[in-house]
Amino acid sequence: GAGVSQSPSNKVTEKGKDVELRCDPISGHTALYWYRQRLGQGLEFLIYFQGNSAPDKSGLPSDRFSAERTGESVSTLTIQRTQQEDSAVYLCASSPLGGSPYNEQFFGPGTRLTVL
Amino acid sequence: DQQVKQNSPSLSVQEGRISILNCDYTNSMFDYFLWYKKYPAEGPTFLISISSIKDKNEDGRFTVFLNKSAKHLSLHIVPSQPGDSAVYFCAATETGANNLFFGTGTRLTVIP
Numbered sequence: 001g002a003g004v005s006q007s008p009s010n011k012v013t014e015k016g017k018d019v020e021l022r023c024d025p026i027s028g029h030t031a032l033y034w035y036r037q038r039l040g041q042g043l044e045f046l047i048y049f050q051g052n053s054a055p056d057k058s059g060l061p062s063d064r065f066s067a068e069r070t071g072e073s074v075s076t077l078t079i080q081r082t083q084q085e086d087s088a089v090y091l092c093a094s095s096p097l098g099g100s101p102y103n104e105q106f107f108g109p110g111t112r113l114t115v116l
Numbered sequence: 117d118q119q120v121k122q123n124s125p126s127l128s129v130q131e132g133r134i135s136i137l138n139c140d141y142t143n144s145m146f147d148y149f150l151w152y153k154k155y156p157a158e159g160p161t162f163l164i165s166i167s168s169i170k171d172k173n174e175d176g177r178f179t180v181f182l183n184k185s186a187k188h189l190s191l192h193i194v195p196s197q198p199g200d201s202a203v204y205f206c207a208a209t210e211t212g213a214n215n216l217f218f219g220t221g222t223r224l225t226v227i228p
């Protein structure tokens with residue numbers, strides 16, 4: 001299919017380890033978002049990429065979190081020295097027009113991260 | 117602080133009846149509201165939206181109502197079908213923002 005894909009679908013790691021999550025947006029989508037959903041909570045914005053502009057990192061919860069995107073393609077979200085409170089489903093979304101959250105965001109299935 | 121709130125974590129409705137999902141928000145700057153639907157093991161999918169210049173938007177069986185003075189919106193599904201069983205997220209944003217603010221979701225179960 002041509003939807004947003006994420007890998008891995010599930011990741012179990014030990015506290016203190018680094019993890020890297022991957023997102024493949026829909027081809028041609030200029031905007032890419034990362035969200036996370038912790039148990040019992042809503043989706044929480046993490047970071048936004050729009051084309052070659054500087055990313056909006058205002059949602060990243062700590063400096064252990066970082067993300068990169070190469071052009072308008074793949075993005076990786078890295079969490080260093082994972083903590084148990086990082087356990088969540090991490091969702092990636094892409095949008096065809098970008099520049100505004102008014103435009104429909106297409107979500108991937110998410111990566112469920114469990115930190116033991 | 118949760119700016120978008122869905123106070124009912126779950127709702128059960130008989131097939132054919134109306135489902136009403138509610139959402140409240142605190143940020144008066146929000147001017148665009150969306151509903152997303154999520155099935156297990158899938159990402160949320162866009163369902164319907166409404167701009168703050170309107171108080172109602174209808175799309176087939178789905179209607180969203182916005183009450184700006186009460187900072188409240190609701191999603192009506194009529195008639196409800198078993199395939200509507202999913203988690204529904206309310207989301208909001210404001211001009212100039214880069215992201216959506218989501219509620220915690222309401223799990224709808226439509227009983228055949």
